[in-house]
Amino acid sequence: MRLFSNKRLLVVCSLAFLLLVVTACGNDSKETGESTDQDTKGSEVTVEGKKGEVTIPADVERIIAPYHEDALLALGVTPVAKWSIGKMVQDYLEPQLKDVPRIEWNLPQEQVLEQSPDLIVLGSDLASYEGSYEDYQKMAATYAMPEDVSNDWRKQIEVFGKMLGKEDKADEVLAAYDKKVADAKKKLSKTIGDETAAMIWVQGGKYYLFEKDRHSAPVVYDELGINVPPFVESMGKSQAAWNPISMEKLSELKADHVFLLALEGEQGIETLEKSDVWQSIPAAENDQVYIMNDPSFWTNKGLIASEKTIDALVDTLAK
Incomplete structure (x- = not known):
């Protein structure tokens, strides 16, 4: 009977010791985890x-x-x-x-x-x-x-x-953008093929034709692969001063598609609609002039601005 009690005591003590070790290990792990969280929370x-x-x-x-x-x-x-x-x-x-x-x-x-x-x-x-x-x-x-x-x-x-x-987030949004470009380029190549497009900002009754590298133009020409009209090509690289173009010069714009970027009620739009010179360009003759009433993203550069430009192009040309 005494031998049984000693054995029982030994088992109880062993279990108690084991429980103590497990608890201590758990505490160590918890403390280590907290330290790691603090280290990864943010640093200079x-x-x-x-x-x-x-x-x-x-x-x-x-x-x-x-x-x-x-x-x-x-x-x-x-x-x-x-x-x-x-x-x-x-x-x-x-x-x-x-x-x-x-x-x-x-x-x-x-x-x-x-x-x-x-x-x-x-x-x-x-x-x-x-x-x-x-x-x-x-x-x-x-x-x-x-x-x-x-x-x-x-x-x-x-x-x-x-x-x-936010390096992972940066990689994520850039990858998503590249996929958006690839998908849009595929759609547009099927609908407009090798046709050309031009963008004109209409503001204060004046007309600002985008060179191939100004604002959103690289999205249109370089990323989406839409062809540059010969007249736009002849303008070369954009300069710091963006000068308006005359109506007479606009008559040389042999573009298949033209996007007019103008706030609603812009007087320059009405002037174009009444102009015989403007109505003689290919885009106007073929009813392929599109009025965009929010010029703000077209006249900017950025991921969100570029995404909105792509959406506008696809919604308009990839029907």
């Missing part, structure tokens, strides 16, 4: 900007990036203020930014301070801002884009992804 990132290396704080939330909101929104990030010139904003982004306050395009320092940013993103043309780079640095971490980033919305998404810990 250093990126190379136009003015040298910039350290971006972990988990930034209040971002000002005037005229580069497209790239932020593509990554699922809403800025604390949006680019504007007076009351003019980027209309195509308003569904996501309608409740976001405006900030003037040249970033007045008082307006920046009002938003208490923890990251300020500037374009490459630093002379266009009211304050100096050093002025903005005193308010928050400030990144000035090198020209190659400022001029390439894909690079903007990649850089923003790195700065904000």
Whole structure:
């Protein structure tokens, strides 16, 4: 009987010891897991900007990036203020930014301070801002884009992804965009073949014909493979000053399809409709002139702007 009790005691003690070890291991695992979570939650990132290396704080939330909101929104990030010139904003982004306050395009320092940013993103043309780079640095971490980033919305998404810990998201949205381009290109090649298309921004009664590299034109010609009209080809590369084209010159536009980008009620549209010169171009003769009442995404560059341009082209030409 005593022997049985000793054995029983030994078993109980062994089980107790085993339970103690398992519990301790569980606690260690929990503590290790918590430590790992903290390590991966967010950390500072250093990126190379136009003015040298910039350290971006972990988990930034209040971002000002005037005229580069497209790239932020593509990554699922809403800025604390949006680019504007007076009351003019980027209309195509308003569904996501309608409740976001405006900030003037040249970033007045008082307006920046009002938003208490923890990251300020500037374009490459630093002379266009009211304050100096050093002025903005005193308010928050400030990144000035090198020209190659400022001029390439894909690079903007990649850089923003790195700065904000959203590199996977950046890869995801860029891959989805490339698929969208491939699908649209296939549809358009079947419906319009080797026909040409041109875009004209109609504003204030004047006509601005897109060169093959201005605003959304690279999406149309380079990515979707739509042919460039000979007259547009002859214009060469776009210049900083975008000058209107005369009605007489427009008569040389032998394009099969023409997109007129104009706000509703724009007087220049009525002028074209009454012009014998305009009515003689191939697109007008064949009833292939299309009025687009939201010029904002056509006259911009960005992932969202490009997607909207593709949708408009497919909806219009790939019927």
